[in-house]
Amino acid sequence: MKAEFEIIQPDEGSSFRVLYHKVPAGSSGDFRWSYHYHPEYEIVLVFQGEGRRHVGNHLSYYTEGDLVMIASDLPHSGFGYGAIGMHEEIVIQFKENFLGDGFIESREMASIKLLFERSKQGISFYGETYEQLSKSIKKLLELTPFERLVELLNILQNLAKSTEYILLNASDIRYNFSLKDQERLNKIYKFVEDNYRQEIDIQEVANLSNLTIPAFCNYFKKNANQTFTEFVNEYRINQACKMLLTGEDITDICFHCGFNNVSYFGRVFREFKGKSPSQFRRAFIDSFNQV
Incomplete structure (x- = not known):
């Protein structure tokens, strides 16, 4: 990138x-x-x-x-x-x-x-x-x-x-950063964007990065300042937020965003957003009506 x-x-x-x-x-x-x-x-x-x-x-x-x-x-x-x-x-x-x-x-x-x-x-x-x-x-x-x-x-x-x-970053990475690192991270981000709806095999992502799984986990944590699992969950929850505004059923949203358990989806959602999916939907509708 x-x-x-x-x-x-x-x-x-x-x-x-x-x-x-x-x-x-x-x-x-x-x-x-x-x-x-x-x-x-x-x-x-x-x-x-x-x-x-x-x-x-x-x-x-x-x-x-x-x-x-x-x-x-x-x-x-x-x-x-x-x-x-x-x-x-x-x-x-x-x-x-x-x-x-x-x-x-x-x-x-x-x-x-x-x-x-x-x-x-x-x-x-x-x-x-x-x-x-x-x-x-x-x-x-x-x-x-x-x-x-x-x-x-x-x-x-x-x-x-x-x-x-x-x-936000572990060290000074102003525009003297490695183009190789940026291209590698872009491939990872793009892979998540394309595949977040389904189960993501970390071995496949590690292969995409030409790294072993332990090396990939360390690399991603060092460069992205969060674990790969945290990044994937955060991406999925953000996509779920967009879908919540369309009125779609929360259970359907859970599975469309790559979660295979509704209670786990609710727990992760609250972890990132501080409220349940239904509370998030109501809060957005209330704020929109006040505008």
Whole structure:
């Protein structure tokens, strides 16, 4: 899988760029769903919703929105890919020197400099950090260029101080990653996409990767930051979420998504989504009716 290079221009009268998108899931809009990279750092706020998070080698699914910071040259896909329902997001893109060469070395920027280092692995923020900074990021849409600049610094400082985050990749894999690894992982992801409805033989996936089963399990865990079983279950549950919105019978959805036991399906669904399939369906219908 080859990452595409994206050229980004700052907003007029500003040293960085702020984008707002609200589109039906899967709509092309005016931004990239494909795997791409750029020299700018990026902060992505996804409003309440469900979708796919693909940053570096990490592939997982967010629920109830997401707040992610991505370093320069770290490949990623658009966060609306695989989204359920309406996709709404704000994206902030800025270069490390957006306030001038050397500013990141000033003493006042010490914690933000460390944040920039952590973002080389991709960072997903949660909890109070997500709740509080969502409000700050939304404010950017209404501010003047100078006010935006001040607010962005506040946002960066608060992200830097937060302990409510997970690192999405095991190490710095910005665009110097192995093309061989990316091609291998793409084959694995594509295999799961094509075969998730049926039982997946891990030996077949290991053969696809030219690895033994133990070597494959270690390789996938190291590069994807989760076990292969966790990845497959998460993919199946995300597909089940989409089917739940169509009104299809939950038992049928269970088997269509590759599970062969309804109680196990319910347990795994709750593990990833925090609620049962029927609760998920009701919650989505209620939120849709409120729009």
